[in-house]
Structure formats: C-alpha cells, structure tokens
Amino acid sequence: MLEVKDLTVRVGGFKLSDFSLSIDEGECVALMGPSGCGKTTLMEAVCGLRSGGVLSGRIFLGGVDITNLPPGARMIGLVPQDIALFPTLTVREQLEFGPKLHRWDRDEMRDRVEGLASDLGLEQLMERLPKGLSGGEARRVALGRALALRPRLLCLDEALTGLDEARHDEVLQVIREMIEREGVTALHVTHSRREADAIADRVVVMG
Amino acid sequence: MESGENQRPWRVKPELPFVLFLIVVLIAYVGMLVLMVGANVLTVSWEDIGNVLRDADIQRSIKLTIVTCTATAIFSVLVAVPLAYLLSRYQFRGRAFIDTILDIPILLPPLIVGLSLLILFNRVSPSTCCWMMAGGLCLAACVGCIWRVKGSGRSMIPRALLFIGGVFAVAAVLIRGSGSLEEVTSGLGLPMTFHPLGIVLAQFPVAAAFAVRTMRTTFDQISPRYEEVAMTLGCHRGQAFTRVVLPLAGKGMVAAGTMAWARSLGEFGPVLIFAGATRGRTEVLATSVFLEINIGNLPGAAAISLLMILLAVAILMLVRFFVGRGGAI
Numbered sequence: 001m002l003e004v005k006d007l008t009v010r011v012g013g014f015k016l017s018d019f020s021l022s023i024d025e026g027e028c029v030a031l032m033g034p035s036g037c038g039k040t041t042l043m044e045a046v047c048g049l050r051s052g053g054v055l056s057g058r059i060f061l062g063g064v065d066i067t068n069l070p071p072g073a074r075m076i077g078l079v080p081q082d083i084a085l086f087p088t089l090t091v092r093e094q095l096e097f098g099p100k101l102h103r104w105d106r107d108e109m110r111d112r113v114e115g116l117a118s119d120l121g122l123e124q125l126m127e128r129l130p131k132g133l134s135g136g137e138a139r140r141v142a143l144g145r146a147l148a149l150r151p152r153l154l155c156l157d158e159a160l161t162g163l164d165e166a167r168h169d170e171v172l173q174v175i176r177e178m179i180e181r182e183g184v185t186a187l188h189v190t191h192s193r194r195e196a197d198a199i200a201d202r203v204v205v206m207g
Numbered sequence: 208m209e210s211g212e213n214q215r216p217w218r219v220k221p222e223l224p225f226v227l228f229l230i231v232v233l234i235a236y237v238g239m240l241v242l243m244v245g246a247n248v249l250t251v252s253w254e255d256i257g258n259v260l261r262d263a264d265i266q267r268s269i270k271l272t273i274v275t276c277t278a279t280a281i282f283s284v285l286v287a288v289p290l291a292y293l294l295s296r297y298q299f300r301g302r303a304f305i306d307t308i309l310d311i312p313i314l315l316p317p318l319i320v321g322l323s324l325l326i327l328f329n330r331v332s333p334s335t336c337c338w339m340m341a342g343g344l345c346l347a348a349c350v351g352c353i354w355r356v357k358g359s360g361r362s363m364i365p366r367a368l369l370f371i372g373g374v375f376a377v378a379a380v381l382i383r384g385s386g387s388l389e390e391v392t393s394g395l396g397l398p399m400t401f402h403p404l405g406i407v408l409a410q411f412p413v414a415a416a417f418a419v420r421t422m423r424t425t426f427d428q429i430s431p432r433y434e435e436v437a438m439t440l441g442c443h444r445g446q447a448f449t450r451v452v453l454p455l456a457g458k459g460m461v462a463a464g465t466m467a468w469a470r471s472l473g474e475f476g477p478v479l480i481f482a483g484a485t486r487g488r489t490e491v492l493a494t495s496v497f498l499e500i501n502i503g504n505l506p507g508a509a510a511i512s513l514l515m516i517l518l519a520v521a522i523l524m525l526v527r528f529f530v531g532r533g534g535a536i
Contacts, residue, residue, distance in 0.1 A: 072440065
C-alpha cells in the first residue's frame, strides 16, 4: 500500500537519509524512535508537506508514485501532534472542511459527517468551537476531520501526547476502532511502546 | 519551611532599590508625556477649542484628515497582508535584505520620504521608472537573490521575477516620451503633487511599513500547521491562506489598520513637501498645527494638537484592545 524507497529528506539542518518502509493494505504500523531521528520529517514527507526537501528516493501509495504530488492530491489524512483544529471553525465545519473542498454532493457530505460524528461520539459537540473542547474531544474531532475524505492512508503524529492516562486509553480505543471500521491503512508515530503494541499490527523502530 | 521564613526579609530588601529604579524610570518617562499633554491643556481655553471647531478650514482639515488616514490605512493593510505573509512563511535568500528595505521608511527622516516622492513624480519619466524596475528585477533574478523557496518549485521565483522584469522592459519601450510621472498621472485624472491624493501617497510609505511589521507579527503567531493540515485536506496554498489563515489574522489586520491610521494622522514632513500645506485644499490636522503656528496662533495650534492627541489615544486604545486580546487570533 505505502512504499517508501531510499528516501532522503532535508529540512533545515536535519537530514533523513536513505529511509525505506513498506506498509501493506489495511495494516497499522507504529513508527518509534528517539527524539530527532526523523519520524515527523518522514511523516511530513509522506503527506507531501516537505516535497521541496526530498533530495532522493520515491514514495508510492497504492502503486502510484506520489513523490511529487501536492498534499491535497495524495488522499492522506493527517492528525498532527498539536492537533491544529482550525480555531474559527465549529466541529461540524471541521468535519465538512475536506468534503466541501472536494465538492462532495450535499447529501453524501451530510451522511458522512453525521456518520463520523456518531462513530466518534461528537453529536453533542457539533456546533462548538475548538476552544470549548477537551483534549480528548479535540483529538476525536481531528481524527474525524482526517478521515472525512476516506483517505487511503491515515497518519497520526504523536496524536495522543499530552493526554492524561484515562483520556489517553479512551482516545486510543477510539482510534483503534475507527481504523478497523474504516479499513484504512495507518502510520502511527509514537514514543510509547505500550501505545504502539496496543494499536499497531507491526512496530518499526527508526534510528 | 523554617529556612523559607528566615530568607523572607532578604528576598524583599535586595529587590527594593531595583524596584525603586523601575518606578523612577516609569515616573520620569510617563511624567514627561503627561507634562507635554498638560502644557497643551493649560495653553488652551474652551473658547480656543470652540473657535477651532467652528473654523471652516479646520473642519475641512478634520474631514480631509479622516478621509486620507482611512484611505492610507486601507491601502497599507492591502499591501501589508501579502507582503508580511511572504516574509513570515517563505524562506529565501535575500529575505533579510527585503526586510531591511521595508524598514527604510521608518528609519528615514520624514522630509526625505517627501522629497524622494517629489523627485520621483516630477523629475523621472514613466519609461525611466519601468527601466529601473526591469533592471532591478532582472538583477535580483540573475544574481539568484531569491533562489529557492521552500515548499515551492525551485526556480519559480527567479522565473517570475524575470517575467515581470520583462513586462516592465516592454512597457518602458512602449511608453517612451519625456513627460514626468506627474504629467502622466495628471493626464489620467489623478494629479498627485500638491493635491489631496498626494497626501495619501505621502502618508503611505511609513504607514505601510508599520502595517507590515504588525501583520508579520500576526502571521508569525499563527502556526503554519493549520495551513499544512488544510493542504492535506485538499487546499492549495492560496486556499489555505484565504480559508484558514486570513480568518485567524482578522484582529491583526484591524491592529495593522489602526496602527497605519495613527501613523498617518501624525505624518507631517512628507505631506508638507509632497502635497503642500495649502489652506482648505491640502491641509490635514498635522499641517493645520504648522499653519496656525506660522500665523502666531499658539492657542489654536495647541487646541488642534489636543484634538490629535485625543484621536491618537482613541486609536491606540483600539490597538491595545485587539492586540491585547490575543493579537493573531
């Protein structure tokens, strides 16, 4: 499904050299490694956010070379470490953001957004702004926003960092259920071995 | 606990001279400002204020001041938003140089801004302007001043510079003629020198520089992660800017606009040199003060000054209100 071949990326003074990774269709892979080993850089390169920094190597998704595709054309959902919910948009608008950009049919978009809200337990929060959400709720919204377009790959970049233990386990459970329900391939960057074992089919250690 | 109680007197006493020093500096500076305003107030009677407000020329001056400051503020924000976004989000060679150029209007003596505009509009032909622009842009592109933009095509910017430089070169060849820029703009119905429109142009360089600074701070405070997430959801960079960044920068834009408005209010040198100080025609409040002093009407000048101080304080309070409540968001 995802194949990263001999990828070399430079971001500022940091360089990730000749990295290769392969993920099968529907597989969830946890990417671990010490701080500064290039986990986030790899994920950003896969998402197309560091295409100017790719010096060599190729990235294939579903057999298609996406190395030079813009981020929006890759159909990859991203949940970044800082969640980055758009502060001026309500939960509903966050979930509708991608489908609206892709000019989905109104009914199809409504069904998708309501389905996601139901699966993620967001029905009561749809008209709230991000500042009115708890850490766990914000992560569920970010997950819904990333999944709304039915991406081929879901990238989670330390998405559970900063949550207390109870919320952490609760959101982890939601992520695991959503990955299974959506049948999406997932790449999950984490520092926690426990988290990696709980969510991933396979653990890849970098550095 | 015991050691903490023992240390307590020593914590306060060594701080005392330093705190006193801070308070003395505060009193000295704020006191100077209060004295300056107080001196104005003492010079002015209610009658003077009434006379000033009833004066038809001053009424026209107030109207012209509000109109020109508002126009300048709008133009400044329109220029500041894209420019500040470019400087905030893109890394390229020559960025520090451009940053320095943008500060020049702030650092230059105001008279020089006005004099430069006067020379530009009355001594330089449009074709010469075009040749200068073409030369500068081609030089920037050829030297590789702006070489590589992160996240974009590697040769996009130099090519764009060369293209725009080429357009200016073609325009220079087509325009020809020896008339000045002022003659051309006058021919188009937009006279600048010693004309009310010139006031906006004279106020613009400094006001825009302040607006760019404010917007730059605003964009720096907005995490680029929002745009990155928006791009993974299907936005191109322009859409990410308009749909995600601009709504977040709303308060910053208001702050930049009010800052530009306040700067324009106090602009005197460039306005005097470029637009003149013709009573009832190119007279704004700053020039009104100058004209009143010239005819020996000190109380009148002080009354207008008080009016300007009130306007400036109102504008600054607006800025504080917006910036103090988060600035960017």
